[in-house]
Amino acid sequence: MKTIRIRKFTILCLFIILTFPWIFYVGAHFLETKSFNLGIQADSKMTQIIAVISGLLLSFLIVAYTMRRYILIPLEKMSASARQIAEGDLDIQLPSSKISEIAEVHDGFHVMVDSLKKSYQKQIELEDERRFVIAAVAHDLRTPLFALRGYLEGLEQGIADSPEKQAKYLQVCKEKSAQLDRLVEDLFTFTKTELLETEFKKNTVDLSIVLQRSIDSVSPLAHQKHVSIIMHQFGEECVVIGDAHLLERAMNNLLDNAVKFTPCHGKIFVECYKNGNNVIFTIKDTGVGFSSDELERVFEPLYRGEVSRNRLTGGVGLGMTISKKIIKQHGGDLVAANHSDGGALLSGSIPLANSSF
Structure with missing residues (x-):
C-alpha cells in the first residue's frame, strides 16, 4: 500500500484549507459577473462571502474526515489493542493507514504481537x-x-x-x-x-582434554563389557569458550550412551579436530545404530529407543537431550546418524575460542 509521510499530509491539508475557499470565491464571482476577471465588481458581496465560508467549512470537513480515518482511528485501535494485549488477548485486528509513520507503527505492532504469540506458545510447550x-x-x-x-x-x-x-x-x-x-x-x-539458557561460566577449554576426561570416566563401565574406546588425536589444541563442567557432562552422556549400546568386545572411536572456525568431535560405535524413528526423536526429552535396555541401564531419557542443549548453548550443534560401517555416529561442532557465537 502506497503511503505518504505525515509532513506531506499536513502540507496537503493546509493546501486544501487555503485552496477550497478561494475556488468557491472564484466560482461565486463567475456566477455573479459571468467572468473570471476578479477586477469586475459584483453587485453584491454576500454571494462571495457565503461561498468562501462554504469552501472553508467543506475543506475543514474533508481534512477532519481524512485525519480521523487515517490518523485518529488507527491510533485509537492501537490503544485499544494494547489494552487487549495487557489482558492476555492476542487476537487483534488493526486497520491500515496511508500515513507512513502510522503504517510503520502498525507493522511494528503486528511484529510484536506475532513475537508475543510465539513466546506464549513456547511458554505453553515448556510448561x-x-x-x-x-x-x-x-x-x-x-x-x-x-x-x-x-x-x-x-x-x-x-x-x-x-x-x-x-x-x-x-x-x-x-x-x-x-x-x-x-x-x-x-x-x-x-x-x-x-x-540458565545463556548464563554459564565462560573460560577457554580444550575440548580434546574434556573428551579424554570423559573417556576416563566411562572406562570402568567399558572394561566390564570389554569395550575398547579409541581416541584419535591430531596433535592440535581444540580450544573453545565455555563451561568445562557442562561440556564434560555432555561428553559423559554421549560416551555413556555409546558404551551402553555397544555390544561386548565392541569398539568406540572418538575424534576431535579443528575444521575452519569450529572444533568438530565425533563418537562412533560398533553397536546396532539408530532406527529411523530414533533418528527423528533421539534428542527429545524422555524419548527412549530400545525401552527395555534403557530400563536395565537406569536411563531416564534425558542424557541426549541434555547434551544437545549444552552444545547449542555453546554456539554449536549436535546431530545423530548411522555410519556406513554400521553403528551410531554422533557428530558435534563448537566454535573455536577466537570465533564469536
Whole structure:
C-alpha cells in the first residue's frame, strides 16, 4: 500500500484549507459577473462571502474526515489493542493507514504481537514439557526406591541370613542408590540447561582434554563389557569458550550412551579436530545404530529407543537431550546418524575460542 509521510499530509491539508475557499470565491464571482476577471465588481458581496465560508467549512470537513480515518482511528485501535494485549488477548485486528509513520507503527505492532504469540506458545510447550519431565522422572525414581526399600527391609528382617546374601543385598542397594543419583543428576542438569539458557561460566577449554576426561570416566563401565574406546588425536589444541563442567557432562552422556549400546568386545572411536572456525568431535560405535524413528526423536526429552535396555541401564531419557542443549548453548550443534560401517555416529561442532557465537 502506497503511503505518504505525515509532513506531506499536513502540507496537503493546509493546501486544501487555503485552496477550497478561494475556488468557491472564484466560482461565486463567475456566477455573479459571468467572468473570471476578479477586477469586475459584483453587485453584491454576500454571494462571495457565503461561498468562501462554504469552501472553508467543506475543506475543514474533508481534512477532519481524512485525519480521523487515517490518523485518529488507527491510533485509537492501537490503544485499544494494547489494552487487549495487557489482558492476555492476542487476537487483534488493526486497520491500515496511508500515513507512513502510522503504517510503520502498525507493522511494528503486528511484529510484536506475532513475537508475543510465539513466546506464549513456547511458554505453553515448556510448561507441558516440564510437567511431563517431572511426571516421568517421578515414575522412574519410584522403581529403584521400591527396590532399595525392599532390600533394606530384607536386611532389617534377617531374610539375608548368610554373609553371601548380605553382601548381595548390599551390592544391590549400592547399585540402586547409584541409579537414583544418576536420575537426580540428570534432572538437575536438565533443569539447569532449561533455566540458565545463556548464563554459564565462560573460560577457554580444550575440548580434546574434556573428551579424554570423559573417556576416563566411562572406562570402568567399558572394561566390564570389554569395550575398547579409541581416541584419535591430531596433535592440535581444540580450544573453545565455555563451561568445562557442562561440556564434560555432555561428553559423559554421549560416551555413556555409546558404551551402553555397544555390544561386548565392541569398539568406540572418538575424534576431535579443528575444521575452519569450529572444533568438530565425533563418537562412533560398533553397536546396532539408530532406527529411523530414533533418528527423528533421539534428542527429545524422555524419548527412549530400545525401552527395555534403557530400563536395565537406569536411563531416564534425558542424557541426549541434555547434551544437545549444552552444545547449542555453546554456539554449536549436535546431530545423530548411522555410519556406513554400521553403528551410531554422533557428530558435534563448537566454535573455536577466537570465533564469536
